[in-house]
Amino acid sequence: MGNALRFLFSYCCKPTTGGDAGSHGPQGVSTANVGVSALAHDIFQFEITSQVPEGLSKHVVSSKKAQANWYRKLLEAWREAKPPPKTPEEAxxxxxxxxxxxxxxxxxxxLAFYGLPLPHALVQPPASAPTSLPEGVKFELQTLPVDVKxxxxxxxxxxxxxxxxPRESSNVPRDVQLAAVQRSEARAExxxxxxxxxxxxxxxAGYRVLNLQNQEILARKYRVRxxxxxxxxxxxxxxKEAKEELIKLVQGKCLRVLVYGEDRYGRCVGDIYCNGKFVQEIMLKKGLxxxxSAYDQRIxxxxxxxxxxxxxxxxxxSSNPEKPWEWRKDKREGR
Structure with a gap:
């Protein structure tokens, strides 16, 4: 399979409003989701290289040719899954x-190769899985650590x-996947x-290769308001003080972003949580x-x-601070 670009130990930070999301491995990856991330990586790596993972033959009895047939089927099914598997049980x-x-x-x-539950260990899923997302949320982002820049x-x-x-893995354009692998190989050379x-x-294309803890990670970019x-x-x-406060809150942290929509500049509009804290609440309470209210009427x-x-x-x-939306309007009109 090669080691040009390995996503197995990419960050899978899962901050929630409840604080610590569980145990993590030596690279910051959630130990509960390592197998899902590795499976997703190997499926899409197969699409690029047509190679099955090294070491798989030690766990199965079929030939490499048969193994390749499995990954073709898994790739097709993964792309059609709405949504793709997120938990070890779903995988x-x-x-x-x-x-x-x-x-x-x-x-x-x-399954054993990826450390996923075997058939006898699976329990029957509930008839309808409840959602924990608030009404109006279109999707949720679990981010990599935020850079101050x-x-x-x-x-x-x-x-x-x-x-x-899991939400991103099935939507990465093939040319971006290939460019990431080729870039890593070019750097090695x-x-x-x-x-x-x-x-x-x-x-x-809206992506970037990040180096975190000596691991190359292909990531998708989102601008958030x-x-x-x-x-x-x-x-x-x-x-200046408002910017410094936001930096202090989120720099170097993994965030949970609940996205409600998109503004006219193409930015995601969302609520941001960091280590269980609601960032907008802190910014408002500190007077920054x-x-x-023109766009959000929450009490x-x-x-x-x-x-x-x-x-x-x-x-x-200040007794009469200038409103930023009025300041921007004055600037647009040249006042």
Whole structure:
């Protein structure tokens, strides 16, 4: 299979509003989801290289040719899965269902290779799995650690999500996958001109290869606008303080982003949680953002702004602070 680009130990940070999401391995990967990430990687690596994983033959009885046939079927089924498997149990059922006509020993050997539950260990899933996402959420992002350079002001940031994430893995364009593998190989050969050209191709497509803890990770880029708040612009009073507070909250952290929609600039509009803390709540309570009531009528956001006003903290130390949306309008009209 080669080791040009390995996603097995990519970050699978799963911050939730409840704090710690569980045990993690030496590279920060959730030990509960290593097998799912590895399976997703090997399926799409097969599409590029037509090679099955090294070491698989030690777990199964069929030939390499037969193994290749399994991965072709798994690739086709994975792309059609809506959504693709996210948990070890879902991944096991996916493999069992896709390869149900193959030898039991081979199916169980493949599951064992990825450390996924064997058939006898699976419990019957509930008739309808409840969702934990609030009403109106279109999708959820679990991000890689946030870079300080990706935070331009107090209400906007750029985040990256690993393509080993089940939601992303089935949507990576084939040419991006191939460019990532070729870039890694070019760097290994010290052909940096070729590597830079391939990296530009990747970034132009909305992706990036990140190096985290000496592991290369192909990630998708998302620009996010914090839903329901409007922080002072950088050149406005308290603009610098708002940016610094957001940096302090999220720099180097994995975030949970609940995306509700998209604005006219193509940014995701969402609620951001970091280590169980609601970021917009903190920005409002510290007087470093306005409640953007024209686009969000949540009572709690209005209450947090009112509390900061009463305490005269942050931008509310001024008796009549300029509203950022009015400041932007004046700039557009040349006032």
């Amino acid at each position: 096991s059922r996916f493999v069992i269902q896709t390869l149900k006509r193959h030898q039991k020993a081979d199916v169980e050997g493949l 990706a935070i331009p002001d107090g209400d906007t940031l750029t985040v990256y999500v690993s393509t080993s994430d 010290k052909n940096y001109t070729k590597a830079d050209a391939l990296h530009k191709k990747i970034t132009d 914090l839903r329901g708040i409007d922080a002072p612009e950088s050149s406005m009073p308290y603009g 953002a306005w409640h953007y 709690e956001l209005a209450t947090w702004e009112k509390e900061a006003r009463a305490k005269r903290i942050g931008l509310w130390a």
